[in-house]
Amino acid sequence: MASVVSHQAIGTLQSHRYLHDSRLHQELRSTSVKLTNGFIFSNGFSRRGCYCSSSRNFTVIQSSASQTSVFDPVKAPSKSNASESRKKSNEAALILIRHGESLWNEKNLFTGCVDVPLSKKGVEEAIEAGKRISSIPVDTIYTSALIRAQMTAMLAMTQHRRRKVPVVIHNESEQARAWSQIFSEDTKKQSIPVIEAWQLNERMYGELQGLNKQETSDRYGKEQVHEWRRSYDIPPPNGESLEMCAQRAVAYFRDQIEPQLLSGKNVMIAAHGNSLRSIIMYLDKLTSQEVISLELSTGIPMLYIFKEGKFIRRGSPVAPSEAGVYAYTRRLAQYRQKLDEMLE
Numbered sequence: 216m217a218s219v220v221s222h223q224a225i226g227t228l229q230s231h232r233y234l235h236d237s238r239l240h241q242e243l244r245s246t247s248v249k250l251t252n253g254f255i256f257s258n259g260f261s262r263r264g265c266y267c268s269s270s271r272n273f274t275v276i277q278s279s280a281s282q283t284s285v286f287d288p289v290k291a292p293s294k295s296n297a298s299e300s301r302k303k304s305n306e307a308a309l310i311l312i313r314h315g316e317s318l319w320n321e322k323n324l325f326t327g328c329v330d331v332p333l334s335k336k337g338v339e340e341a342i343e344a345g346k347r348i349s350s351i352p353v354d355t356i357y358t359s360a361l362i363r364a365q366m367t368a369m370l371a372m373t374q375h376r377r378r379k380v381p382v383v384i385h386n387e388s389e390q391a392r393a394w395s396q397i398f399s400e401d402t403k404k405q406s407i408p409v410i411e412a413w414q415l416n417e418r419m420y421g422e423l424q425g426l427n428k429q430e431t432s433d434r435y436g437k438e439q440v441h442e443w444r445r446s447y448d449i450p451p452p453n454g455e456s457l458e459m460c461a462q463r464a465v466a467y468f469r470d471q472i473e474p475q476l477l478s479g480k481n482v483m484i485a486a487h488g489n490s491l492r493s494i495i496m497y498l499d500k501l502t503s504q505e506v507i508s509l510e511l512s513t514g515i516p517m518l519y520i521f522k523e524g525k526f527i528r529r530g531s532p533v534a535p536s537e538a539g540v541y542a543y544t545r546r547l548a549q550y551r552q553k554l555d556e557m558l559e
């Protein structure tokens with residue numbers, strides 16, 4: 216069993232993973248949620264209580280038949296293919312990006328939940344990542360609450376050909392909501408909501424935060440440090456194990472992000488080495504042994520297609536080949552073609 220699933224290897228693997236009962240898709244109705252900052256973004260927008268996840272199946276507890284879609288000329292179906300398009304509404308793209316190199320990655324320091332920005336190289340990596348995903352549709356962006364992930368998402372989106380503007384949603388207080396309202400429907404349509412979630416933060420590295428990785432290895436031994444860094448259930452001193460990190464990150468993914476994908480929304484997540492390792496472990500059903508070998512490079516986007524109840528890993532759009540990614544789904548190919556036409 217291949218346990219090494221580096222980002223390069225991910226590009227070459229095409230295993231199909233069955234995560235959901237596809238019959239549920241027929242039952243799901245998009246839920247329209249008016250965000251109190253004035254945005255209206257449709258389709259099962261994050262709302263606790265709309266969906267309840269149990270094991271790997273979703274049960275609809277409450278849904279609304281009303282639907283207020285964000286009009287996107289690229290996506291707008293012509294009359295002739297409207298019904299075909301509706302049939303395909305269960306397909307969605309999921310892009311995962313580990314943040315670009317941070318100033319502490321550069322210094323080889325354990326970072327965890329310390330909030331440090333990208334290095335110059337990290338900025339370049341984020342821009343390069345943006346170029347690689349510039350023709351893939353993005354409807355909603357999730358980032359951790361940490362600046363390195365947020366910088367990565369924003370810098371990546373500066374490269375997107377669709378030219379929608381990522382707008383951070385401020386729900387932290389009534390005033391924040393009121394003061395961040397947008398009063399133009401057109402402007403809202405040209406925006407992408409960016410949701411910040413602490414649950415996607417890097418694992419808390421405990422008393423290793425701020426220590427040099429090489430010096431820590433010299434002091435405690437290579438094996439011990441490898442165990443702290445890569446094992447599933449052994450936490451670093453007073454920090455989170457990957458298992459503990461997964462409890463919050465995967466729960467958030469299942470409760471908040473999967474309903475978006477189920478309703479056909481294309482999602483990008485900018486997060487961290489270990490929060491993404493835990494999510495990939497869930498998506499790819501890796502065992503606690505297999506996840507030990509899972510390494511993610513900074514600034515490399517990974518792509519999954521969610522289709523007919525399955526997450527299909529497409530690796531990075533640049534590995535093995537861009538053509539391979541677009542060949543896979545007609546919908547993505549059409550999107551890119553429309554962008555080509557629009558931007559000619």
Ligand SMILES: O=C(O)[C@H](O)COP(=O)(O)O
Nearest residue numbers: 324325326327417444488
């Ligand atoms: O928090 C950190 O130091 C890094 O982002 C991830 O570190 P790791 O590769 O040691 O888990």
